[in-house]
Amino acid sequence: GAVVSQHPSWVICKSGTSVKIECRSLDFQATTMFWYRQFPKQSLMLMATSNEGSKATYEQGVEKDKFLINHASLTLSTLTVTSAHPEDSSFYICSAPWGGETQYFGPGTRLLVL
Amino acid sequence: AQKITQTQPGMFVQEKEAVTLDCTYDTSDQSYGLFWYKQPSSGEMIFLIYQGSYDEQNATEGRYSLNFQKARKSANLVISASQLGDSAMYFCAMRGRSSNDYKLSFGAGTTVTVRA
Numbered sequence: 001g002a003v004v005s006q007h008p009s010w011v012i013c014k015s016g017t018s019v020k021i022e023c024r025s026l027d028f029q030a031t032t033m034f035w036y037r038q039f040p041k042q043s044l045m046l047m048a049t050s051n052e053g054s055k056a057t058y059e060q061g062v063e064k065d066k067f068l069i070n071h072a073s074l075t076l077s078t079l080t081v082t083s084a085h086p087e088d089s090s091f092y093i094c095s096a097p098w099g100g101e102t103q104y105f106g107p108g109t110r111l112l113v114l
Numbered sequence: 115a116q117k118i119t120q121t122q123p124g125m126f127v128q129e130k131e132a133v134t135l136d137c138t139y140d141t142s143d144q145s146y147g148l149f150w151y152k153q154p155s156s157g158e159m160i161f162l163i164y165q166g167s168y169d170e171q172n173a174t175e176g177r178y179s180l181n182f183q184k185a186r187k188s189a190n191l192v193i194s195a196s197q198l199g200d201s202a203m204y205f206c207a208m209r210g211r212s213s214n215d216y217k218l219s220f221g222a223g224t225t226v227t228v229r230a
Contacts, residue, residue, distance in 0.1 A: 032216060043205065043220045044159075091157055097216040101147050101166070101209070105159035 002028050002098035006106035013084055014114055021079045021109045023050075023094030029074035030096035034103065035067075038091040050077040050094075084113045116141045116208050120221035127196045128229050134181070135191040135224045137206035143167075147209045148189040149218065150180065154202040162204075165189060193226075201228045 003026040013019050023033055031052045036044040048069050049057040056069035066088075068080040081088050093108040117140040127133040139148065150162040165173045165180045173180040181190040193200055206221040 034217070038157075043222050046217060049217070093157070093159065095159070095218075101164055102149070102161055103216065103218055104161060105151075108157040108159075110157070 002026075002096070002104040004094065004096055004104050004106040006094060006109050008109060009107060010110050010112075012112045012114065015085050016083055019081045019084055019111060021081075021092055021094075021111075023077045023079070023096075023106050025075045025096045025098075028096075028098050030077075030098070031074060033071065033077040033094055033096045035069065035077075035079050036093045036095065038093060038108075040091075044093065047079075050079075052077075081111065084111070086113045089113045116143070116146075116210055116219040118206050118208050118219050118221035120206055120224050122224045123222070124225040124227070126227050126229055127193075127200075129198060130195055132192060132194045133196055133226060135193070135204050135206070135226070137189045137191065137221060139187050139189065139206075139208050141187075141208065141210055143210035145210075148180070148182070149207040149209070150178070150189075150191045151205045151207060152200075152202045153205060153223070159205070163191070196226075196228045198228050198230060201226060 005024045007022045033050040035047045038044050047062045050069045050071040052071040058064045071077045095103040095105040097103050119138045146167045148165045152160040163175045163178045165182045177194045179192045203223045203225050205223045207218040
């Protein structure tokens with residue numbers, strides 16, 4: 001299977017700061033990547049689709065100015081949580097499709113905003 | 115619109131026994147794909163198995179098999195010979211093929227606890 005990495009795996013920040021999370025496809029190119037958010041004991045909620053060379057597509061209810069997505073290359077997408085607040089504390093996980101059908105996920109990033 | 119339903123919030127299974135996780139879906143797409151992922155406490159999402167809507171054979175991957183019943187719109191996951199390491203949350207997911215966006219819709223998940 002394909003390998004997707006995320007960095008950092010854990011981040012603790014103060015309220016009002018911005019946090020950048022990186023998602024990389026290590027052994028394949030990904031023109032599309034997905035960003036999900038997951039609260040404890042709940043399912044994954046798709047936040048946005050990251051498209052290489054074009055603007056991200058956000059799901060309904062997701063603030064695009066709050067969650068900035070940049071797909072800088074065929075192997076890297078970044079999610080920046082701007083002016084983070086405690087309610088943004090969550091598990092953020094990215095994925096990329098490979099092999100036609102399957103999406104492979106990164107290990108996730110746990111964000112805690114104090 | 116696609117909807118995935120997993121009705122079992124949690125299940126206990128004895129080590130070495132088989133367990134079936136239920137998944138039903140609803141879609142207007144004629145062609146679609148069904149997936150199962152495992153999420154251990156570490157949080158990573160591990161791909162387990164895939165079933166295409168036009169696949170005639172039920173998918174199998176090692177100890178995992180997918181019981182696909184298209185008319186009933188169900189795609190249950192069977193884990194045989196459960197191991198302690200199988201304790202995790204399991205998600206059923208679906209991708210419609212009416213678009214090229216690869217978006218997945220996930221069910222609520224089922225937590226499996228394997229007892230020694």
